[in-house]
Amino acid sequence: MPDTAMPDNKAYIDWTDEDYNGFGRSVQRLTHSYHTLPIFQQPALITLLDSYPRQHLQAFTMGHDPCRREEWKTVDIPTYATGQDIWQAVEKGRYWLNITGISRFSADFANLLTTMYEHLGERCHHLPAMRSDFGNLLISSPGSQLYYHLDAAPNMLWNLRGTERFWIYPAMDLRFAPKPILKRLWQAKLMKNCPIIRV
Structure with missing residues (x-):
């Protein structure tokens, strides 16, 4: 079982006072080291996919033209597909995998989100009592894309592996x-x- 106990979150989020003060107030690109945790390594992620409730595992594929959203398609994950099968499909194909409500089904991720938000809440005094109501984990193929969209609720995106390219309006x-x-x-x-x- 991966160990996500984090006695000192500063080891994972080590920002300046200015960074914490600006969090949620402006566009920021900040560093973290959560990606070094065991739960984000490939074997642990494959194990997670293997046992995750399929009704909370969403898969999509897409085209290459960012203006042709009609090419965004839902993909059915066969009940017999293993975590390794799913991982290989994402690795070799063009897929966007959304593992929804992860804190409900993984004690490790629930602990991670709780301690992360406690750490931020203690240091971002303008955002008291921070909490995660619905944490998701996204795994996407190299070269995949997400189409132009707007989230109604505030959210954060923590990049854990690879490179992401964003357009922020x-x-x-x-x-x-x-x-x-x-x-x-x-x-x-x-x-x-x-x-x-x-x-």
Whole structure:
């Protein structure tokens, strides 16, 4: 069983006071070393995939054109597929795997998220009582993409392996997310995917 006990989170998040003060207030690119934990190594991830409830394991594939969202397709994971099978498919194919609600099904990840948020809450005084309501783990193929979208709720993305390329748009700039789209999003009448808007 991987050991995620973290007596001193500073070993994993070692930011300056300025970094902590700006957290959640501005766009930041900060370092961490959570990727060194045993639970993020390939054998542990394969074991996690092997036993994870299939109804909480989402898989998608996609095309290469970022403007053709219709090429985003759901992929069924066969019940007989092992964790190794799933890992190899992601490694060799073009897939985006969303392991949802991970703290509900893994005590190791629940402990990790709890201690992570406690650490941030103690140092980010403008964000008291931080907690993770719904933590997901994403595993994606090299070269895969996620289409232009908007998340209604605040969230964080911690990159653990490989390189990610992001496009970040100005907050509340209605050129990129007009009011009708925002209204539908918050009324839950629209998934977080937004129509492609050219400006």
